[in-house]
Amino acid sequence: MTAESKNVENDKQQLRTGLWATVNERYPGSMITKSDFVALAKSKKPLSESRLTFVSTAGVQPKGSLPFDTVHPIGDYTFRCVPSDSKPSDLEIHQLKYPTSGAERDINVIFPIERLQELQAVGLIGELAPNFFSFIGYNMDAEMLERTLAEDLAEAVEAEGSDVALLAPA
């Protein structure tokens, strides 16, 4: 078995088949299911000349900013700006819905701010947008999420002139 086909096997084993249907049954409308694809936007520049932003659902936020409401029954539909020149010690995580055991020791496993700063420093990435963005993934009203948070955040990303966006849905 080649290394690649072995990995595909591993991936299949990790699929949680049927979970999606179960969640949607218990909390109708909480999960987004799309049947269409959005048109691909074209990269205008090579990565080494592009301004990159990073968007995370990990609940990472600068110390001192209003903590995400992690216990609200329908979720928190706000986002926080994380200055892209922040140090890990400037940041904290407010989110209960994913294991933060790794991130508490090294925040780069979920919010790789130092790695992105290094890639920019060596010129592989042109520049980092002034801010990265973060919110929490616990939002039970999918329609409201699309109408408010998704649009607000996309507007903020666009306003900073980003050419490329990297996302990590926790």
Next chain:
Amino acid sequence: MQRAIEKRGIPTVSITVALDVTEHIKPPRAVFVPFMMGHHFGVPFHKELQRRIILDALNFLATTERSGEIKMLPWNWAQARQEGKLIEEQFRLKS
């Protein structure tokens, strides 16, 4: 979220650990890593792995041809954890 950004003309790529969710949402581009939730970029202090996952995702962004493509990245969680442990041991020896 990703769709909203892409619709504004900004190319996007996401890194996912939940393939079923990603398949339902149909983002424009995604790479899948078979890692634990909350550990999209690997394990603590494994800088090289964290860096390579970012670059894998960004390279995929530049080469995607049709919307909705999901690429399986050839990483392995057990191996990542072993390498992470070794790195931490070396780190402890030095300090």
